[in-house]
Amino acid sequence: MVAFIRRTLESLVNFLLPASYFAWQTVIYMSLFSWLMSLLARALGTTSFTIGVMATLSWIMLALGIGWGLEANRIRPFGIPIAPWVAGAILCLFMFGSWGGEWLQPALTAWPLVSFGVVAVPTLISWDFRPKRPAPSVRQQLVLLFLLSLLISSWFQFYFRIQAWIQDYPSLVTDNFDQSAFVYRLPGQSTQLSAGVTHLSMAETIMREQIDGKPWSSVERWLLNEQGQRQTLQREVQRRMANQPSLENDFWQVDFQPFTSGDGYDIKIWAIWSGPSAEATGYHLEKSCSLMPVTQGARYDTSTDMEAQPFASTRWANLSCQLDTPRQAGHPARYTNRQS
Amino acid sequence: MPLRAIAFQSLLLMVAISLEALVLRQRMRLGYQTSMQYAASLNLLATSLGWVMFLIAESMLPPPLRSQIISVVLFNRFYPNGWVDMLPVLTVVSAMGVFFATYWVKLQGLIWLMVLLERAPVTAATESESRHQRYEMARRGKAAQRQDYPSRTLAVLEANALSFTAILILLLLHQGAITL
Numbered sequence: 307m308v309a310f311i312r313r314t315l316e317s318l319v320n321f322l323l324p325a326s327y328f329a330w331q332t333v334i335y336m337s338l339f340s341w342l343m344s345l346l347a348r349a350l351g352t353t354s355f356t357i358g359v360m361a362t363l364s365w366i367m368l369a370l371g372i373g374w375g376l377e378a379n380r381i382r383p384f385g386i387p388i389a390p391w392v393a394g395a396i397l398c399l400f401m402f403g404s405w406g407g408e409w410l411q412p413a414l415t416a417w418p419l420v421s422f423g424v425v426a427v428p429t430l431i432s433w434d435f436r437p438k439r440p441a442p443s444v445r446q447q448l449v450l451l452f453l454l455s456l457l458i459s460s461w462f463q464f465y466f467r468i469q470a471w472i473q474d475y476p477s478l479v480t481d482n483f484d485q486s487a488f489v490y491r492l493p494g495q496s497t498q499l500s501a502g503v504t505h506l507s508m509a510e511t512i513m514r515e516q517i518d519g520k521p522w523s524s525v526e527r528w529l530l531n532e533q534g535q536r537q538t539l540q541r542e543v544q545r546r547m548a549n550q551p552s553l554e555n556d557f558w559q560v561d562f563q564p565f566t567s568g569d570g571y572d573i574k575i576w577a578i579w580s581g582p583s584a585e586a587t588g589y590h591l592e593k594s595c596s597l598m599p600v601t602q603g604a605r606y607d608t609s610t611d612m613e614a615q616p617f618a619s620t621r622w623a624n625l626s627c628q629l630d631t632p633r634q635a636g637h638p639a640r641y642t643n644r645q646s
Numbered sequence: 647m648p649l650r651a652i653a654f655q656s657l658l659l660m661v662a663i664s665l666e667a668l669v670l671r672q673r674m675r676l677g678y679q680t681s682m683q684y685a686a687s688l689n690l691l692a693t694s695l696g697w698v699m700f701l702i703a704e705s706m707l708p709p710p711l712r713s714q715i716i717s718v719v720l721f722n723r724f725y726p727n728g729w730v731d732m733l734p735v736l737t738v739v740s741a742m743g744v745f746f747a748t749y750w751v752k753l754q755g756l757i758w759l760m761v762l763l764e765r766a767p768v769t770a771a772t773e774s775e776s777r778h779q780r781y782e783m784a785r786r787g788k789a790a791q792r793q794d795y796p797s798r799t800l801a802v803l804e805a806n807a808l809s810f811t812a813i814l815i816l817l818l819l820h821q822g823a824i825t826l
Contacts, residue, residue, distance in 0.1 A: 442763045442764055442765070445762055445763055446683050446687070446763060449687050449759065449762065450683065450686055450687055450690065453687060453690035453691055453694055454690060456690075456694040457690055457693055457694045457697070460694055460697030460698065460701070461648065461651070461652055461697075463697070463701055464648050464651065464697065464701070465648055467701060467704065468648060468719070468720075471716050471720075475713075475716070478716070478720060481720070481721070483720055483721070485721050485722040485723070486650065486719065486720050486721060486722050487650055487651070487654060487722050487820065488648050488650055488651040488654075488719045488720070489648050489649070489650060489651065489719065489720060490648075490649040490650045553709065580726075580727070581713060581717075581725065582713055582714070582716050582717030582720060582721055582725045583717075583721060583725065584721045586723065588725070588726075
């Protein structure tokens with residue numbers, strides 16, 4: 307037991323205190339020292355320049371030290387030397403992380419190129435900062451490595467470009483990408499509500515303002531001018547959606563169609579997507595509402611300004627809509643099962 | 647994540663590199679490893695520049711065309727809008743443009759690479775023929791063409807054509823347009 311502890315302690319001491327000063331541990335210690343100094347400088351309230359110099363030194367030392375340590379211990383998962391990549395990542399974190407805000411994109415994009423720089427600089431510049439000419443075989447390796455890192459950087463940029471598309475057209479996320487030759491959605495990534503739902507509820511609100519709670523006769527008259535109401539509804543939705551400007555607003559068009567059912571009507575409100583989609587014929591979201599006459603005679607019999615209708619109490623329109631908006635492929639079938 | 651793009655592009659790059667290495671090795675009488683390195687450098691150069699050009703061009707296109715690109719990338723199809731009739735023509739024209747642009751980039755890349763590696767082109771021997779010999783050949787007027795072109799140009803053209811054909815076949819197979 308004692309021997310085990312002693313052995314562990316010895317290996318720990320060997321790990322922390324290398325035999326030679328020219329070792330990666332020294333560089334890490336210098337980095338730590340520099341960082342502590344920057345903290346001290348901050349505590350003492352010196353100029354931000356001093357703090358910046360200390361912190362920068364600390365970061366660079368950390369990158370160098372970890373890279374050196376990984377290389378010295380031959381940590382190579384799958385035979386890939388990861389030392390320049392880790393050092394490059396630390397440098398990118400330092401360079402772009404201190405920007406604040408949107409730093410992830412430039413950092414990830416620059417990462418392969420910075421890592422290439424970490425590899426290339428020692429072969430191109432000698433210890434006394436004089437350029438040196440490496441052998442042609444090394445030059446060939448560097449060219450390949452540079453182009454490879456450029457390619458990986460392009461892939462990162464492509465990823466961010468797709469993210470930008472999704473920001474511009476949020477409804478794309480709700481579609482499925484199984485057909486794509488480019489992207490693959492990792493399982494478990496959340497799918498949010500389509501923006502078409504907003505258009506639908508907007509249309510419902512407008513329709514409610516126009517016909518809900520109105521006398522049934524005026525609602526019947528409203529429905530007679532179906533084409534005109536359709537245009538009014540579309541214009542009104544576009545006008546109100548202008549509060550939330552988005553590139554994809556142009557891709558949504560609302561429409562509705564009443565179908566007779568019993569005493570009243572079934573009204574289907576549609577938000578039709580005319581943008582890119584997985585289905586060849588596009589898709590639409592559907593909201594089913596029912597418009598029914600309700601008799602509320604007693605309440606209004608006493609009102610003086612209504613015409614006196616002694617035997618037929620007044621009928622009022624009641625619009626009730628379902629909450630779910632199922633998604634259906636193709637263009638809505640407006641005239642197929644119309645019964646009126 | 648564009649994981650499929652990365653996987654597919656790596657596959658296509660490997661195919662293109664091995665085919666082009668084959669052509670370069672035969673046409674330019676290079677070693678096995680050298681031809682492989684050259685082909686890898688040229689294809690990586692063309693691909694990276696292609697990505698840069700695509701990313702720049704995509705941000706400058708008008709929105710209808712841009713949404714068509716989104717449609718192709720995300721859903722692997724065009725969607726009907728005002729541009730849809732133009733798109734087949736545009737695709738073919740831009741594919742041909744890409745072919746010649748790639749050819750030019752690869753040729754320039756090869757020249758720079760050889761300068762960088764201080765490797766004299768193998769064709770120096772044919773270029774150093776005396777004027778008299780060339781005159782004699784031209785007078786006889788046969789079989790002189792191959793010597794007159796630098797073999798480098800021809801090799802790159804042939805390699806590019808071969809790799810583009812292979813990539814086109816693979817893409818068509820992937821789309822299910824042709825079946826084996």
